[in-house]
Amino acid sequence: MTQPWITLRSEETLTLSAPAVVVKDLWFAYREGEWILRGVDLQIPAGGFWAIMGPSGAGKTTLMRILAGLLPFSRGQVLLLGHPLRGKPEPALRRLIGYIPQQLGLVRGLTALENVLLGSLARHDGWRTALGFFPRAEIERAMALLEMLDLADRAHEKVFRLSGGERQRVAIARTLMQDPQLILADEFVSDLDLPRAAQVLALVHRLVRERGLTVILNLHELQLVQEFADHVVILKEGRMVFESPAPDLTWPLFREIMEGEHEISSEITQELRR
Amino acid sequence: MSAKRLAVRGTWQSLEWRRWRELWFSLGLVALLAWLLNGMGFFEAGRLIQGTSNLARFVQEMFPPDVRILPTIAGALLETLQMAFAGTLLGFLLSFPLGVLGSRTLFPAGVVVIVRFLIAAIRTVPSLLWAVLMVIVVGLGPLAGTLALALYTVGYLAKLYAELFEAIDPEILEAMRGVGARRRHLIRFVLWPESANAILSQLLFMLEYNVRASTVLGLVGAGGIGFYMQAYLGMMAYSRLTTVLLAVLLLVISMDVLSAWLRRRYLLHP
Numbered sequence: 001m002t003q004p005w006i007t008l009r010s011e012e013t014l015t016l017s018a019p020a021v022v023v024k025d026l027w028f029a030y031r032e033g034e035w036i037l038r039g040v041d042l043q044i045p046a047g048g049f050w051a052i053m054g055p056s057g058a059g060k061t062t063l064m065r066i067l068a069g070l071l072p073f074s075r076g077q078v079l080l081l082g083h084p085l086r087g088k089p090e091p092a093l094r095r096l097i098g099y100i101p102q103q104l105g106l107v108r109g110l111t112a113l114e115n116v117l118l119g120s121l122a123r124h125d126g127w128r129t130a131l132g133f134f135p136r137a138e139i140e141r142a143m144a145l146l147e148m149l150d151l152a153d154r155a156h157e158k159v160f161r162l163s164g165g166e167r168q169r170v171a172i173a174r175t176l177m178q179d180p181q182l183i184l185a186d187e188f189v190s191d192l193d194l195p196r197a198a199q200v201l202a203l204v205h206r207l208v209r210e211r212g213l214t215v216i217l218n219l220h221e222l223q224l225v226q227e228f229a230d231h232v233v234i235l236k237e238g239r240m241v242f243e244s245p246a247p248d249l250t251w252p253l254f255r256e257i258m259e260g261e262h263e264i265s266s267e268i269t270q271e272l273r274r
Numbered sequence: 275m276s277a278k279r280l281a282v283r284g285t286w287q288s289l290e291w292r293r294w295r296e297l298w299f300s301l302g303l304v305a306l307l308a309w310l311l312n313g314m315g316f317f318e319a320g321r322l323i324q325g326t327s328n329l330a331r332f333v334q335e336m337f338p339p340d341v342r343i344l345p346t347i348a349g350a351l352l353e354t355l356q357m358a359f360a361g362t363l364l365g366f367l368l369s370f371p372l373g374v375l376g377s378r379t380l381f382p383a384g385v386v387v388i389v390r391f392l393i394a395a396i397r398t399v400p401s402l403l404w405a406v407l408m409v410i411v412v413g414l415g416p417l418a419g420t421l422a423l424a425l426y427t428v429g430y431l432a433k434l435y436a437e438l439f440e441a442i443d444p445e446i447l448e449a450m451r452g453v454g455a456r457r458r459h460l461i462r463f464v465l466w467p468e469s470a471n472a473i474l475s476q477l478l479f480m481l482e483y484n485v486r487a488s489t490v491l492g493l494v495g496a497g498g499i500g501f502y503m504q505a506y507l508g509m510m511a512y513s514r515l516t517t518v519l520l521a522v523l524l525l526v527i528s529m530d531v532l533s534a535w536l537r538r539r540y541l542l543h544p
Contacts, residue, residue, distance in 0.1 A: 107450075
């Protein structure tokens with residue numbers, strides 16, 4: 001069981017130098033002929049905070065679920081941390097990728113601490129954990145994470161009693177517990193008001209810096225993207241229509257891309273790159 | 275007439291037409307009920323009058339209740355309660371895994387169809403018939419009643435649980451699969467805590483139901499207070515029967531109170 005882990009660890013220098021995500025000509029449809037993604041090309045280097053923007057129905061969540069290995073795709077190529085993604089990812093690769101869905105996917109009837117501990121399941125998948133017994137070291141680690149996220153006093157509270165911002169932090173702690181290199185989060189601050197969302201994103205930003213993580217986030221608010229993200233891409237009707245460093249995406253440009261019917265934005269992208 | 279007025283008139287007509295259709299449908303239902311009752315002799319005046327006077331005589335003989343038999347029936351009442359508790363718990367222990375196997379959340383359609391068929395087959399047999407079958411299998415006494423209640427419980431709870439598990443938010447399962455959770459972890463950390471409220475609520479409902487059901491199992495020799503019900507009815511000792519019925523009523527009300535308290539005390543309110 002430990003073999004793949006060791007293999008990946010020994011390749012760590014290689015994987016770190018490899019881009020975190022490479023997507024080549026990715027097509028996807030839930031129903032035949034109705035393409036959600038139409039030939040997406042994307043390359044995200046390791047380390048950094050990337051935001052994906054775009055109107056509803058642009059394919060952002062679909063792209064995220066494909067990258068998380070939860071949605072099999074038929075056309076195109078995806079490389080995660082240098083490893084090609086085909087069908088379900090290997091457990092060793094999966095544990096390097098943290099995924100936070102839109103509604104966070106927390107178990108409401110469990111406590112914050114228990115939810116965080118679930119992040120260690122990939123390391124301890126035996127019957128002991130299935131009965132609810134986690135190694136002491138993992139419990140201490142989960143508590144340390146909760147403490148770091150300012151949630152130590154809420155550790156034994158059931159998740160349904162926590163506020164929106166607290167739940168967000170529990171979801172982050174669960175993902176960090178997994179010890180990932182890449183974190184994918186699907187619009188996970190969209191239910192928070194702007195100040196709270198900014199707090200959570202500031203935290204994510206800090207983690208990216210301190211731990212050298214790669215974080216890819218679907219976001220709606222341009223202000224937040226400008227303030228916290230390093231880089232931004234815009235998806236529209238299943239195509240990538242824009243990519244630039246986050247500060248370069250201004251309001252007028254953003255509006256033009258979102259409202260424009262034809263893809264003038266690709267020219268703008270090139271201009272910006274020059 | 276303007277196009278707008280025509281449109282309004284069209285809406286009014288279709289609304290009126292719908293109201294008439296609902297009215298005719300309701301009248302049709304009432305007519306069907308009358309026809310069915312008539313077939314059973316419900317509207318025969320002589321029979322109704324005879325029935326009412328029979329009932330009056332029966333009620334007269336039922337009172338006052340004969341409380342001298344209380345020590346005799348106390349043991350049987352306790353046995354009834356034991357049967358209900360043991361039967362419900364045993365049924366629950368079987369229902370949970372069957373519910374898991376019968377939900378598409380975690381298992382492939384092939385397994386689900388077979389398990390759902392099995393659950394439906396168990397549910398088809400009424401508890402009294404299960405009691406008769408169990409008396410044949412394990413002989414007279416409370417064990418037969420307990421097994422009968424357990425099987426009856428499985429028929430209902432397993433189906434309800436399977437449906438509960440299928441209603442679990444798929445995003446939670448997805449997030450858990452994302453952290454590398456296996457099926458056993460999903461059962462322990464998602465299915466159970468996410469449905470705990472509903473699981474306990476339905477378990478309590480089943481317990482209340484089984485307390486009621488266990489009172490009649492004695493009619494077929496499967497233990498409990500039902501034996502005395504049948505005996506006093508056979509002996510036409512109606513005042514004693516009243517005592518038994520009042521004792522059962524007290525038991526059922528106590529169960530309802532206990533169950534309401536347990537719900538208030540232990541059920542979570544997310």
